[in-house]
Amino acid sequence: MTHTFLGMPSTAPPGVGHLRGTEPFPSAARRSLADPQLRRNLGHATATIRARSAGMIAEVPDWQQLREAGRAIKTDVMARLPELLEQLEARVTEAGAVVHWAADATEANRIVTDLVRATGSERVIKVKSMVTQEIGLNEALVAAGIAPVETDLAELIVQLGDDRPSHILVPAIHRNRAEIREIFLRAMPGVDPGLTDEPAALAAAARNYLRQTFLTTKVAVSGANFAVAQTGTLAVVESEGNGRMCLTLPETLITVMGIEKVVPTWQDLEVFLQLLPRASTGERMNPYTSMWTGVTPGDGPQAFHLVLLDNGRSAVLADPTGRQALHCIRCSACLNVCPVYERTGGHAYGSVYPGPIGAVLSPQLTGVADNASLPYASSLCGACYDACPVKINIPELLVQLRDQAPHPRAEAAAMAAAAYTMDHPRLYEAAQRAVRLSRLAGRRGCALPPPLDGWTASRDLPDPPAQTFRQWWAGR
């Protein structure tokens, strides 16, 4: 529970989950940039997915109409979020499930932990889910003596490597096949010591390792890609079949979803099921999509719990411009086209939501002060806006958040001084002459002195011109 006034929009609490990094983006990015293997892996992977996705999008003659529909549906969802959630709750409950409401990460973790404890199971199988990463569910389960097993191949690579995810769709994108083979040989129980680094062999090793776990675990935890308010239907899209295993085999299924994942009608899925796979994995359709409504007697889990999570989303909703960050369908297209992400990778962003969408979502979920460097992790080139299948105007949000972020006093003083100087023509001319003097003094290509050196930490100071515009104009 939060300690803010009851009923007021509230940011995600600190001390739980993974929305805040331990250091600002620039210093974390500097370390990533110094790792040539990481940059090679990222460059190869993002180039591959960009080409594949572009080819698949080019096949669809009405892609722009679908994007516009997706944007409008999400805008409508945000405007009607309370009533849609109440409708979803009613339909899901009628279909034999139990709905829980979690104000923040701590409460969601407690709800899930209590539900697992009640089953007596000491292990849960997990479908890849951003929201359970966000709230730090695995840590909470471990603290309660429950072993969470990640079943998505990339999540498994991250878990076995004692690593952190670095991409929304492909959490192990920073690892190449040779590194994955080493992790499996080191940490996967019962692995064949003759394992090669062929992707098919690595996938087969994961299949063998997880098969018995799938068949013997009584509880699964999933996220959700979509939840239909009209029908109470949940949907999970995936590729490997680990999702189907988790959604089908256990006796109890617990689904944690961010409240923004609700869509109004069954028909709305026709838009998102076309947008998501092509923008995300660059496929016409992902190999498996599971849809279920409550409990089906005789088929699949006979106990189903749905946990609806706020954890800062109400605070994002309170900003009429900022709330479009909640439209995100977690496709990761913006990561794959971002020149900054391609070079730094996901770890530099600190939060589980990296890349352009992370740079606008994380600071809003936590409050800008707690992720103040992220809105600057961008060149504002706009590629993310073009790539977004639901047309989130990420550059607009980055600029707005930069405005809201706390600014260093030196910067504020410099801006105030510049404004004053520009308002006074004599002063302005004197300042320009001073800049020229610095050129005569040979101070070219240098960094600014403190306290202004932050500006030149990652930029060269341009050479001052030999002549100001006013001098040139006067001499014509």
Next chain:
Amino acid sequence: MSSRDLLLGRLRAALAAGGPQVPVEVPRDYRHGGPLDLDRFVARLIDYRAQVHRVSEDAVADTIAAILPAGATVVVPPGLPSGWLPSTVTVRPDHDLDNGRIAAADAVVTAAAVAVAETGTVVLDGSPDQGRRVLSLLPDRHVCVLRTAQVVATVPEALARLTPQRPLTWISGPSATSDIELSRVEGVHGPRTLHVVLLP
């Protein structure tokens, strides 16, 4: 105050802070259907490494006999037409088979509810000829028998034909992953081989 009331109160306060709400009109000028192209459907299935057999209804059993080795164990949903199954395989109808028996089977044969030509997708809805979801999940080989009348051109047409309250599984090719260097690899946890038998 319950968490439910707290959360809904926060959301209503957040919306009120943003000023009056303007109703949103969703433009739906994207395609809602299209001409059905069966050759394209077959090409898209093959593109995602499914194997396709276009045969007449009376040739289904012979086709399946050619796909599955003699003596193979096959689990089937209880409502599957018995004429589809060849005498060369051992058939285990799903009358509450346990997961271990299903996983040990060499293959599963099911019908389907709907298929989407544009994406190369078949959808199962748990009807008696398709069975419980676990049936088509654990065996390593899935043979799916489909009638042409069940194939639609686009995703919107497929959704319109489906019943949301049924457990639905959309299948586009065999199990796959893109998790290693973003290259697509077929065959992880679901069936590693998918055969689609397409009837007229």
